[in-house]
Amino acid sequence: MKKAAIALTITAVLLTACGPGGMKHSGTMDHSGSMNDSDHGNMDGMTMVADKTQAENIKAKFMLSNDQPQPNQSATITVRIQDKDGNPVNDFDVQHEKLMHMIIVRKDLSYFNHIHPDYKGNGEFTITTQFPTAGEYEIISDIAPTGIGAMSKSEWITVQGTAPAVQPINPDPTLTKEVDGKEVTLSINHLMANMELELNFNIKDAQTKQPITDLQPFLGAVGHVVILNDKGGEYLHVHPAEENSSGPDAKFMATFPHSGVYKIWGQFQQNGKVFTVDFVIEVP
Structure with a gap:
């Protein structure tokens, strides 16, 4: 990712997705979702999923309080949800008791955090958190703008310092x-x-x-x-x-x-x- 304060333009497709350079997310019935490229979408049994055109018209601007975040130091993440003309999107549907679900993962998937930013109004969500180590992280935000449907937006950030060795992602021998x-x-x-x-x-x-x-x-x-x-x-x-x-x-x-x-x-x-x-x- 670039540094903080980067506007995202992501393409939401029929269900949810995310990843570096874009994630595809595939959904089933009304319990999961799927997406294209750098876009993600989210769906639950109560919220329809945004179609591709509608989701493309929703932009997310991710910002950090420090454009060079450090490990184990508090950093405030701000996400501004806007329409295609840059106007704030004000109304969101509740999905499983929250207006936004935020997933943070390290690139090698060794770190996972599921948190819920506060809605400040005027399309702006904020939350303060910490990143445990240096390295690349993806921030994924699941939202459902009212009248449009569920979708996900994401951005990559780099936490400063010497990152620990990448952990291999190997299938578990037993479940x-x-x-x-x-x-x-x-x-x-x-x-x-x-x-x-x-x-x-x-x-x-x-x-x-x-x-x-x-x-x-x-x-x-x-x-x-x-x-x-x-x-x-x-x-x-x-x-x-x-x-x-x-x-x-x-x-x-x-x-x-x-x-x-x-x-x-x-x-x-x-x-x-x-x-x-x-x-x-x-x-x-």
Whole structure:
């Protein structure tokens, strides 16, 4: 990316996407989305997805409080949403309890953050956060301008300093992981590119192996799933097939647009605490 304060012109297509030089995001039914080039789109069961022409007419200008951000120092991100003539877009639909969902990932996908900027009015969203290390990060903002529909806008930034070595993105040998005292197993039926499939997160107590059945709603749903491919070419923000589930299973429908390696982050809540589990898979 260039430095901060760069206006984005991105092309939203039928569902959501993002990545360096543009991400394509493929969606299924009304649980995920897909996009072209440097554009992204987002969709949930309550919000229509913007068509290509409408999304092209919405611009996002990303700015940082410091055009040379440093690791572990507070930086304020401002996103200004404008129409094609540069006028502010003022009205947005709520998607899963928020007007904007912001995803921040490091280029090698070793860092993930899902946060929610405050709306200040006049098309402007802001949030203060920190980046843990030097390196390149993508900032993805999911929005739904009223009367237009859901879409994503993104920008790359460079955090100053010596970046740590790039971590390889290798498929996990097993799809069971332990996090925050939970044992989470991901199962996927008929794993194949360009076909709708089901992602099922089964969640147990890591010590007792008893099913967890008291998951609490996280942003109005049993959980949220974000998916990025290792090349920065596809981005999916997926919502559950059964929003009111409380476990032990949390099911999501998604479509991987191409074969390749993808990283999946699932986010869930129990006892007032959100926990995140990630898996890397290879789609044939």
